[in-house]
Amino acid sequence: MTLTELRYVVAVARERHFGRAAESCSVSQPTLSISIKKLEDELEVRIFERGTSDVSVTPIGEEIVRQAQAVLDQVNSIRETAKRRHDPVAGPLRLGVIYTIGPYLLPELVREAIERVPQMPLMLQENFTVKLLEMLRAGELDCAIMAEPFPDSGLAIAKLYDEPFVVALPKAHPLASRASISADELRQEKMLLLGTGHCFRDHVLEVCPEYAPFSGNAEGIGKTFEGSSLETIKYMVSAGMGVTVVPRLSVTDEPQPHIAYVPFADPAPTRRVVLVWRRSFTRYEAIAALRNVIYACRLDGVHRLTP
Structure with missing residues (x-):
């Protein structure tokens, strides 16, 4: 599990669309899709339900997205803590x-x-x-x-x-x-x-x-x-x-x-x-x-x- 994969998960949950999520993360859609599939395989759960035109978050996926956002917030906090040492x-x-x-x-x-x-x-x-x-x-x-x-x-x-x-x-x-x-x-x-x-x-x-x-x-x-x-x-x-x-x-x-x-x-x-x-x-x-x-x-x- 990587921070990049967590960012991709949060982006897809926000956009409800793999293409838009990939664009917001400045990566190709295949790269994003493969990363999320890799994370789902690692966790042995389905985070997203893929439809023909939209994407929905599974019940367990909702909890994972919330925890992923919390982790990303903590990572940002670490960066901001380091910045505050200077200004x-x-x-x-x-x-x-x-x-x-x-x-x-x-x-x-x-x-x-x-x-x-x-x-x-x-x-x-x-x-x-x-x-x-x-x-x-x-x-x-x-x-x-x-x-x-x-x-x-x-x-x-x-x-x-x-x-x-x-x-x-x-x-x-x-x-x-x-x-x-x-x-x-x-x-x-x-x-x-x-x-x-x-x-x-x-x-x-x-x-x-x-x-x-x-x-x-x-x-x-x-x-x-x-x-x-x-x-x-x-x-x-x-x-x-x-x-x-x-x-x-x-x-x-x-x-x-x-x-x-x-x-x-x-x-x-x-x-x-x-x-x-x-x-x-x-x-x-x-x-x-x-x-x-x-x-x-x-x-x-x-x-x-x-x-």
Whole structure:
């Protein structure tokens, strides 16, 4: 049994496909297939069921994959321990960020990281919360920035900030000149929402639960639309197609002549943004350095949270 074989096993379990797994490991498919067959013969078990178009993991294979990932994590820990002898934060940090945070935090975060910890380059991945959690568990990411709540997966969590929500309306809308807006006042509006999979969509539906059924005939509910990103939805708002709810950091200082942002009346709805990582991840200094970089960013309008 070799570490290379364990890496191949984890890759196939992740990709559910021998060809894609081989590509991700930068080897030929025959090389990967032969190595896995050799390991199965050595262990006298079937790790994978090979179908005509896909690959599934056997029940015993699931346990072997988990143990293989644990071994690979320990090997990485040994390497990181050796690196920390010279510089505790040296080396790339693989950071995941959800879609509704990335565009508004990452530009300044990267600039601050280059200035403060140039020896720790950030390798960035934007994705949905569920996918980032999968990548964390598989060891493909070191840490991730996301919004609570999310499924408990035994991760270490450090709170970063509470971010209020803001209502975005067309400039000509009757509510655009208000000092604040209550959630009840949005009941009759055409609400523009992010598509399924975005956790911020769920946050908005918690604030405005009337929109959850997506029924244009339901009492007191305006027709809803879905968009692929917050920026797309903002353009729809500026065109007068409806209103939406956005996180505070998405409100820029740049003039937007066709859109107005109005805060919610107290108590304003918020989301808690946190940094998460596997408890087995041993680069504690890197996590601390990343938190310091995040706190060095402007973060206008949010409530910073101390450790």
